[in-house]
Amino acid sequence: MNDDDLWLDALLDDELDAPASLALQRRLAAEPALQQRLDERRALREAIRAQATRHAAPDELRANLMAMLPSRADAPASPPAARERGAARRRMALPWAAGIGGALVATLCTLAVVAPASLGWHRGAAIGDLQTAEASEAVSAHTRALLVDHPIEVASSDQHTVRPWLSARLNFVPPVTDFAPQGFPLVGARRDVLSGETAAALVYRHGAHVISVFARPVDPSAPRAAEATRVVRGFNVIERTQGGLAFCFVSDANPHELRTLADLVAPPAGG
Amino acid sequence: MQDDPGRFAASVLPHLDAAYNLARWLVRDAHDAQDVVQDALVRALRHFDGFRGGDPRPWLLAIVRNAAFAWLGARRTGEVDFADHEHELAAALALDAPPADPESLAIRRAERREIDAAIAALPIAFREALVLRELEELSYRDIARITDVPIGTVMSRLSRARHLLAVALRPEAARNLA
Numbered sequence: 001m002n003d004d005d006l007w008l009d010a011l012l013d014d015e016l017d018a019p020a021s022l023a024l025q026r027r028l029a030a031e032p033a034l035q036q037r038l039d040e041r042r043a044l045r046e047a048i049r050a051q052a053t054r055h056a057a058p059d060e061l062r063a064n065l066m067a068m069l070p071s072r073a074d075a076p077a078s079p080p081a082a083r084e085r086g087a088a089r090r091r092m093a094l095p096w097a098a099g100i101g102g103a104l105v106a107t108l109c110t111l112a113v114v115a116p117a118s119l120g121w122h123r124g125a126a127i128g129d130l131q132t133a134e135a136s137e138a139v140s141a142h143t144r145a146l147l148v149d150h151p152i153e154v155a156s157s158d159q160h161t162v163r164p165w166l167s168a169r170l171n172f173v174p175p176v177t178d179f180a181p182q183g184f185p186l187v188g189a190r191r192d193v194l195s196g197e198t199a200a201a202l203v204y205r206h207g208a209h210v211i212s213v214f215a216r217p218v219d220p221s222a223p224r225a226a227e228a229t230r231v232v233r234g235f236n237v238i239e240r241t242q243g244g245l246a247f248c249f250v251s252d253a254n255p256h257e258l259r260t261l262a263d264l265v266a267p268p269a270g271g
Numbered sequence: 272m273q274d275d276p277g278r279f280a281a282s283v284l285p286h287l288d289a290a291y292n293l294a295r296w297l298v299r300d301a302h303d304a305q306d307v308v309q310d311a312l313v314r315a316l317r318h319f320d321g322f323r324g325g326d327p328r329p330w331l332l333a334i335v336r337n338a339a340f341a342w343l344g345a346r347r348t349g350e351v352d353f354a355d356h357e358h359e360l361a362a363a364l365a366l367d368a369p370p371a372d373p374e375s376l377a378i379r380r381a382e383r384r385e386i387d388a389a390i391a392a393l394p395i396a397f398r399e400a401l402v403l404r405e406l407e408e409l410s411y412r413d414i415a416r417i418t419d420v421p422i423g424t425v426m427s428r429l430s431r432a433r434h435l436l437a438v439a440l441r442p443e444a445a446r447n448l449a
Contacts, residue, residue, distance in 0.1 A: 005430045005433070005434065006426050006427060006430045009426070009429055009430050009433060010411075010426060013404065013411065013429075015410070015411050015426075040437065041433065041437075044433060044436060044437050044440070045405065045433070047386060047440070048386060048390070048401075048405045048436065049405055049406075051382070051383045051386045051387075052383070052386050052387060052390055052405065052406060053383065053387050054288070054292050054406050055288075055291055055292045055295040055296070055301075055304070056288050056291070056292075057287045057288045057290070057291035057292075057308070058291070058301075058305060060305065061287065061291060061305050061308055061309065062284075062287060064309060065280075065283070065284070065287065065309075065312055066280075068312060068313070068316065140410075231324055231325045232325075233325065233326050233329075233410065233412070233413065234325045234326065234329070234412075234413075234416075
């Protein structure tokens with residue numbers, strides 16, 4: 001048991017951001033013993049997931065719950081038979097879960113999350129589904145950044161520092177402005193990966209909240225909802241397409257505050 | 272809206288198995304787990320208007336978890352006082368020498384009952400983190416919210432849980448557990 005295990009576990013759990021994953025990858029390539037530990041951890045994890053019992057709720061409990069409810073007319077009861085003991089069946093229901101154990105590359109690029117969405121897209125799924133997957137990915141990127149405590153690669157509130165840093169590393173430049181006077185100080189920026197493409201991630205603070213602003217160029221001819229607001233795993237997400245860039249604002253700040261920043265960064269067309 | 276039993280059922284029913292699974296692993300008894308989930312459902316229904324949307328699963332599991340701990344606490348099982356022992360346990364784990372022989376940690380094709388027994392034997396703080404991560408596939412952040420600890424604590428508990436399991440499932444150790 002040592003600190004390395006924490007990082008190996010976080011890598012297997014897909015909880016590291018791209019820079020932290022890359023740093024760990026480099027160490028893994030150079031240190032066979034570390035790679036060995038990773039393989040052991042993965043074997044253990046696969047054994048647990050394949051074998052440990054996932055207890056299904058007894059029918060009696062399900063019946064009691066239904067009895068608790070004043071009306072049971074349109075409650076979508078999932079039949080107990082659909083529930084498989086053990087994790088094997090659930091893997092099939094969650095296709096990306098199967099990829100986590102094997103493919104490090106998938107872990108790195110968070111392709112694990114994208115894959116089901118892009119498959120769906122090729123089958124002609126609604127744009128909304130695709131964008132829901134993007135929002136989910138943005139939330140994952142945001143939480144990973146919070147987790148590793150290095151949400152930024154260039155730490156500066158000076159837009160004249162952040163903007164050139166991004167423009168040297170990306171083939172597009174998002175608007176970079178410090179909104180400290182409006183209550184949203186710029187903290188810095190980093191690169192991230194969304195939908196398999198490099199995105200700029202600007203980090204703002206608002207009170208105790210950290211707000212990630214992702215921006216990446218989009219094909220103007222591709223159909224996209226101009227604006228969408230959702231709650232993904234407890235985070236508020238605003239997506240907005242503006243000036244050839246797809247913006248995604250993610251935070252646990254309340255939706256009103258998040259929208260205030262969105263309107264500052266990417267003022268709505270005609271507004 | 273808070274009077275809408277249909278909405279409550281739609282939010283909670285899909286996660287009933289997850290709720291029962293967590294309770295079952297925490298109290299380690301099928302009958303008691305039913306009582307715990309039932310108690311949790313009553314609380315969940317009562318507080319449903321406090322649920323502001325989003326993913327209902329972590330919300331429900333947090334209620335189940337609290338109900339399980341209340342149940343364990345009322346029965347003075349001693350299990351819930353883990354916070355005091357965590358440092359001692361960490362020290363004990365640190366003393367556990369890393370394996371000199373790589374194969375000694377290699378996980379055999381362990382039997383289901385061996386793995387279940389090894390998980391059931393984990394201290395409760397490690398057990399709940401492991402069950403939420405490996406069986407319910409929740410993110411560190413959700414686990415942190417459900418178990419009411421910082422994410423860093425989730426990370427270290429998970430890592431320790433896995434270390435303990437790896438040790439318990441070594442070929443020579445598994446025989447004693449099964």
